[in-house]
Amino acid sequence: MRHAVRCAAAFIVLTAATALAQAQDANLARNLAATCANCHGTNGHARGDMKPLAGVAADKIVAMLNDFKSGNQPATIMHQIAKGYTDEQLRLAAGYFAAQPAKK
């Protein structure tokens, strides 16, 4: 009985996950990354003092963002911004930046 409930729960979770995957926009990673462009440049090609993100390894970007979120990395503003995105959204944006050529 308990097994059946667990199976049913797993099935529901799986179905929900599939529905979510279907609902996710094909350009979601691109769109999320674009919310960073105001400071970090179009496609992560930053100018001046701002940190470029284009071509930076996704794991490295995610680690930096997690450090901002946790407070391990002190910041003026990034700790406040990173907390506004889900881990999945940060992972998607990081993957998009990583795939961009480092030079414009």
Next chain:
Amino acid sequence: MSTSKLQRRQFLGAGAALAVTTLAGCAGMASGPSTGRVVIVGGGYGGATTARYLKLWGNVDVTLVERNADFVSCPISNLVLGGYKQMSDITRGYGGLKAVGVKVVQGEVTAIDAAARKVRLSGGGELAYDRLVLSPGIDFMADQVGGLQPALDSGRVSHAWKAGPQTVALRRQIESMPDGGVFAMFIPKAPYRCPPGPYERACVVASYLKTAKPKSKVLVLDGNSEIQSKKALFEKAFKDRYEGMLEYRPNAELKELSGNLAKLEFEDVRADVINVIPPQRAGDLARSAGLLNINNRWVGVNWLTMESTVAPGIHVIGDATFPAPLMPKSGHMANQHAKVAAAAIIQLLKGEAVNPTPVVMNTCYSFVTGREAMHVASVHQYDDKDKTFKTVPGSGGVSTAANQIEARYALGWAENIWADSLAL
């Protein structure tokens, strides 16, 4: 809609119209057949960014109609008032957008025919579109303050709430003010463009006067009951840096102007320079198109596509929109609206579903001297249940203190957002 208006005013001869239509039909930079024609009206942060991202992400014919020859930024313009920056520092051209294939038309749209999907230009031509984007910014409700319109028309009073000649005019007035003079600034009741902007202006002008004309006074007369953004930080700046020079008064709504006299409900204020930030609504174009469906002031939008809730197919972005909760009217937010609109338009033109989970965020830096700044930031996730953007609990916030590092970031922000919006 303004169809009737359009019918009343007959279109001009077909020759002029044809010339423009042919121009709009030129192939874009991207390969393959274009998926549609988009006309964007207004080349500020919102309209420029929409044009840029439609080209970056899609294969769309894009025409941007803008009345001014150049883009002049409102953010950073307070530094021009303080003499810390020049107009050339906040002015950029549309050459970047042209280079990525945007057709930039200098002119004004005088009428929109939503049924025929055409706009008419002041020069007499017309532009046909599949999707229309309006980024009209704000216009003023000057009639709410007695004597304001004539005072603005005569040049005696400046608003400097649209960057450009007004910025130059107010800077001149501040420069020619005698030492010991009074600079009085009036802030309208919210909502208005750039919530922290007036308080930044007060600080930057005081910073200039402290050095150049130290006997002068800055009077900040606020129609609101309190400082509207970064309150504790501005209170600290007023007290720590400008005590004795800058005076802040809440609940001080301007009722009437008469010469150098500003009349409030219970008192009159005399000043050498009067800077009135007038009460605001969505830009004239949105009004003449019949899109002001919220309080007869702002445009309600579908946040998934940025389409007007009364005119699907017409996307409205930036300061003209009735904002989601805690969403500021800012250049940064207009740039973010533009990206939601661009992504949606490209997909709608192809008959595809739009992104159901958009995110927008805002960053706004304010200078408290010529060299020190502070910020407010927020992240807004789309809420499917309530069909609006909501800030994420625990995210966002303000600086711990104004400092020189944040001033560097503020200027870095400007350089990057200008490049992002204008394809520089």
